[in-house]
Amino acid sequence: MTVPAHPTFDDLLDRAGSLPLRRLVVLLCAVVTTLDGFDTQSIALAAPSISREWGVPAAAFGSVFGVGLAGSLVGTVLLGRLGDRYGRRGLLLASVGLFAGCSLLTPLAGSVPALVVARFLTGIGLGGALPAAITLTSEFAAPRRRGFVVGLMFCGFPFGGVLAGLVAAPLVPSWGWASVFVVGGVLPLALLPVMRSLPESPQYLLQRGEHARLDRVLARMDASGVRIAHTPAPPRSPVARLFADGRALGTVLLWTTLFLALMLAYLLVNWVPLVTRAAGAGPAGASLAVATLNVGAIAGCLVLGRIADRRRPVVVVGVGFLLGAVAIAGLAWAGGSSGALFVVTSVTGFFAIGSQMCLAAVCAGFYETPSRATGVGAAMGAGRVGGILGPVLGGVLLGTGYSSSTIFLITAVAAVLAAVTIVLAGRTAPRPSPVIVAEVAR
Structure with a gap:
């Protein structure tokens, strides 16, 4: 070539x-x-x-x-x-x-x-x-x-x-x-x-x-x-660059998306087994539900990631979260049938958690070289906070009298909000410029 x-x-x-x-x-x-x-x-x-x-x-x-x-x-x-x-x-x-x-x-x-x-x-x-x-x-x-x-x-x-x-x-x-x-x-x-x-x-x-x-x-x-x-880096710290050059609002929206995405993911991982057991599937069924959730997530990440390479990534991920919200809401009515629950958990994993996993590539593409590792780490840190709060939120809601169906509906709302924030983050971010230009040595 x-x-x-x-x-x-x-x-x-x-x-x-x-x-x-x-x-x-x-x-x-x-x-x-x-x-x-x-x-x-x-x-x-x-x-x-x-x-x-x-x-x-x-x-x-x-x-x-x-x-x-x-x-x-x-x-x-x-x-x-x-x-x-x-x-x-x-x-x-x-x-x-x-x-x-x-x-x-x-x-x-x-x-x-x-x-x-x-x-x-x-x-x-x-x-x-x-x-x-x-x-x-x-x-x-x-x-x-x-x-x-x-x-x-x-x-x-x-x-x-x-x-x-x-x-x-x-x-x-x-x-x-x-x-x-x-x-x-x-x-x-x-x-x-x-x-x-x-x-x-x-x-x-x-x-x-x-x-x-x-x-x-x-x-x-x-x-x-x-x-x-050689293209010298701007004279700012990597942290400051997360909010420079028109990226401030996009950075906050990206953090919000990661927070919501990991909150819903960890809430699902922790509460799906309990709902499955309540549906009469037993311990083996609970393990199978978690397995279908994870297998669906892996398949979703690969398929959505491939589509994102051909289309606008933030739009693909946003649509994935919206479809994931529908699937999560489906968990509210699928609880009475373990067979239906396994199907819905796999679809939930495909769209909701698969979209969350695709955010890794979106984060890396959002920042330029001098601040990329800092930006990815900060966004994932915001996601970790959501991951810590997700299971706690589920326990609090259940302890205050909310049913598991209501908890899943609330989680579906979080998926919708994640879809909105990631699309807005993509619209507010400046277009990355090539940092490196190569020339054939003469």
Whole structure:
């Protein structure tokens, strides 16, 4: 393929010679998100065994679950900021090392307070890994398939949760609860040497003026005969750039969308099993309902992400949330039939949670290189707050006398609001300009 006289960096990403490196980035980042999802789910799977072994009530684990999400919130916001200062690759390696080490230390905790500390530190590493993986994948994905590729990579997170359940089922009865955390620590540690082959983002290296490292990455992309003109970053901090150049309102709307999207997602994940049990499906049926919700979410993310690559992403995601609202409302009347409930949960996962997962690519495309990791981390942090409040909101509503059907209708309203805010965010954001311009070396 001939390089145009004045191609953008996106043109270079479409070259066949860059495909092996792009595949490596997507694969390793997908493995990281899978391990992230595995470790996030592991504490819920180990909690019943820990409760019996330590002789503590199950209610005591509320703080353990909550502090893990709080640590993840800290990681997404603070470590995401470091990704724009020290690089996406370095942040990803450090975050994986942190949650791997803390996972291995978790079995040494002999009390609930010690477990709280271990899960908080683990959460910081888990939270830091996601924005780094999303940003790096986005900056190496060809533009015509960026939404699909980032979505495919992000599907590793729910897949990791499913994998944790499959691994824990035979492991915990035979080797005890500690074995889940040993697996959750050993696997990412074993991955770290392989992750050293990951390249740094060329856009980041250009902004930092690290031309020697940039040339090495371009050589791996089969673009060693290309020079890239330096475009200096604006003299603002990455945080300030989230609100500069006409992005202030869009940033707030994006945060609002993530807040609503994760609030409804976590509310569904926590309350769908209870509704399924109430419908007479039993424990196996409750697990199947959660499985159909997650499988639907993965399928929805991939399909909607592919459509978003051909249409306006914010419109596709907005329509997905609207259709998800209809499906969530359907949960209110499907509760009387377990068969109908399984169908509706899969459709709900496809549109409501699938749209939420597509937001990862939307966030990455919303900001330019100097503030992309910070922007992704901050948006995901807003989402984490919604994820923490979602299950709590469901419990409060149920405790005040609202039926489960009413709770689902309220959740459907949140999906409608998410559709409105993401479309408005897209309309208010300035059109991204190419940061990098390449010229054939003469």
